[in-house]
Amino acid sequence: MSEQVHYPDEQARDQRGESWTVFHAAIAPLKREEKMRAQRREQRQEFWSYCWGLVLALVLTLVPFAMVYWAVLPRFSLLIVIGVFALAQIIVHIRFFLRIGVRQKREDLQLILFSALLLIIMVAGTIWIMFNLADRMSMPMHP
Amino acid sequence: MSYETFRYPGLNLGRAHPEAHDAAETLMFGFWVFMMSDAILFGMVFGTYVIQLDATAGGPGPRDIYDIKSVLIQTMLLLASSFTFGMASLSNKHKGSPPRLLAWLVVTLLLGVGFLVFEVRDFLSMFDMGAVPSRSGFLSAFFDLVPLHGLHVTCACIWLICLVGQIARYGLDTDVKLSVMRLALFWHFLDIIWIAIFSVVYLAGLA
Numbered sequence: 001m002s003e004q005v006h007y008p009d010e011q012a013r014d015q016r017g018e019s020w021t022v023f024h025a026a027i028a029p030l031k032r033e034e035k036m037r038a039q040r041r042e043q044r045q046e047f048w049s050y051c052w053g054l055v056l057a058l059v060l061t062l063v064p065f066a067m068v069y070w071a072v073l074p075r076f077s078l079l080i081v082i083g084v085f086a087l088a089q090i091i092v093h094i095r096f097f098l099r100i101g102v103r104q105k106r107e108d109l110q111l112i113l114f115s116a117l118l119l120i121i122m123v124a125g126t127i128w129i130m131f132n133l134a135d136r137m138s139m140p141m142h143p
Numbered sequence: 144m145s146y147e148t149f150r151y152p153g154l155n156l157g158r159a160h161p162e163a164h165d166a167a168e169t170l171m172f173g174f175w176v177f178m179m180s181d182a183i184l185f186g187m188v189f190g191t192y193v194i195q196l197d198a199t200a201g202g203p204g205p206r207d208i209y210d211i212k213s214v215l216i217q218t219m220l221l222l223a224s225s226f227t228f229g230m231a232s233l234s235n236k237h238k239g240s241p242p243r244l245l246a247w248l249v250v251t252l253l254l255g256v257g258f259l260v261f262e263v264r265d266f267l268s269m270f271d272m273g274a275v276p277s278r279s280g281f282l283s284a285f286f287d288l289v290p291l292h293g294l295h296v297t298c299a300c301i302w303l304i305c306l307v308g309q310i311a312r313y314g315l316d317t318d319v320k321l322s323v324m325r326l327a328l329f330w331h332f333l334d335i336i337w338i339a340i341f342s343v344v345y346l347a348g349l350a
Contacts, residue, residue: 047230069211082347093335111179130194
């Protein structure tokens, strides 16, 4: 992180002598330049990542919207298409806007997976139980 | 010292601002825990909405009250605001220049307020049609879910205004930077909730 060279101890520094210090002083500007270049590269990559996110999100929004607007498919197939596009767009947002990737720290990923598990159990469970209940009480629900 | 892995959700500061990068790890994780609990709250409200879909009690249903064009405009406004907040995060990370960051934040704020204006207009026209929360189970669930998201967006806008004030007053110090990063997470998270509302409530309701 820091620009200076850290020697293991003073004795080692003495053994390496003056020329070592001079060498590092000489290459310091080169190292700074390299660091700047790496930062600019990173900035460019991040900018394009946000652009990709925007383009993908637009496509994933507009395609199902157009399909619903012009009713190109029967209702049941439309619902499946809407679900698939919504899931894809959520993944795109998580990847490109929230910037969570496969190289994420382990705690973050575990938290996401655990929350997803809770969501699936609670939401899908609620819907399943309530529809089953309505069915058994002969009060059919058609969402 | 691995800059390559993402140490916390959101745009990692990395070598651009090492002190804040270290401080961010705990803060961002804590905020992420809050957001996941918020996601579970939203999930349960979604569940309620789905099981109440058929409970219109003879009142107006989805096809009668949803205005698909207004909803598309709201979606585009939120999506654009997510992108502009991304640009704000970039100016927050690289070469902290307050004017550029402020400009992106103000654009984001305007898009967020525009979203809220369209949403409130939709609600008012629904009220005119007699679609009030007390009319049926379906409408109660609808007005539980969609305005809950609107309330979150309102809070995010207030936070954004406070942040603009902080940047004007204190400049881009570590605390302000970390606050921008947490609001960025929250803003993108609200956009994800909106995808679910757009798909489950509006598109599926009109399919």
